[in-house]
Amino acid sequence: MDALNTALGLVASGDAKLLSIVALSLSVSLSAVIVAALFALPLGALLAVGHFPGRRILTVIMNGFMGLPAVVVGLLGYLLLSRAGPLGPLGLLFTPPAMVFAQAVLVMPLLAALTRQTSEDAWREYEEQLHSLGATSLQATATLLWDVRHSLFTVLLAGFGRAVSEVGAVMIVGGNIDGVTRVMTTTIALETSKGDLPLALALGLILVTLVLAINALAYATREWAQRRLG
């Protein structure tokens, strides 16, 4: 109970260390989602609209990788980014960019799979009409993505929720270095094992609130778009 009071005190007072950890978490995960989306959205739409060899295999792989264990992604990231790895010369290991890279890899299949699902449902409705009007594949894909933009926003929120709450990948490639690569989840893991419960609890509260807020925003967006645009 004391720990909880201290935790609430930390949140209320806007503790500097706490804030810097939260800020790093948000910026890393937000960047990761943006980077992943650049690849995942076109890929998801292409899987929904296109007819090309390997489309089914790629879809199965995407769906399977949605539940990729974060620690495994961390391990792969470590192997790629470590001194001896193929990306070693970039010197990114144990830096925030490495964490962005790992989280982007982690959420990319999720974003692509959800984008494909969303686009495919819309495509089933639009396909004949767009072909009838003479749309090329490229025009049809662009129209489709624009028309499901509100659903895609909720897809991005889902990706952000997954990124900000994972611990395995950022722990391994970030190294959990105090003041440099320490984010909410890794701090919670570390402080709990050290027995410093107030900081862990304070971060836990913020994290849960954040995840709830993301889901509420996603829900509200869906409702609004449904009412406003049908």
Add this chain to the structure above:
Amino acid sequence: MGTIFPLSLAGVSFIPGGTPVLREVTLAIAQSSRIVILGANGAGKSVLIRLMHGLIMPTTGSIRWAGTETRPGAQALVFQRPVMLRRSALANVAYGLKLAGIARAARQRRAAAALARVGLAHLAGRPARVLSGGEQQRVALARAWALEPAILFLDEPTASLDPNAAAEVERIISDIHGAGTSIVMSTHNLGQARRLADEIIFLHRGRITERTPATLFFKQPQSAEADAFLKGELP
């Protein structure tokens, strides 16, 4: 306008996955006619319309527009269920013009004029998908009409509408024809066929059993299948 006619089908069959939907259809359609395709459910009406529109390819046989096999642009199809994009009614109409390569200024003007012709000028700014079913179908008609097609295909355009909305759609179809567009539509509604058709094409299990002037068809159908259909003996 002269880039489509004659629209001719020669020995066209459509057999997806081994099940014949349309068999050995041969017909030619000339300019400025109003043709209604009648037939029971599953007779192949929708497939015939999609083939003529160039939306699907025949399994065998050939379709030629004005002697070529290139699908022409000066045509449009209105579906039973209107497909509205998530944007305003006006933007839905303008979208078709954009794909047709019309310059921006002209497309706003033409889209607004088309919406006015179907009586929806006052709803131009409303999101299309929250309009009623009848209003959505009128937006779809405006989208097709704005393209000034030489031929307009309609696949049971009033099947999901109430009688008032259906009557409005019939009026618009007559206006579109009056403005010089040939009409090819399918319907289940015999009264509608009587009101709109110059000619009837009757389909039975994927074959054309007759093609007859409408007045004669309703008095004295030339095929046993059509006769049975009019007497209500076919499903």
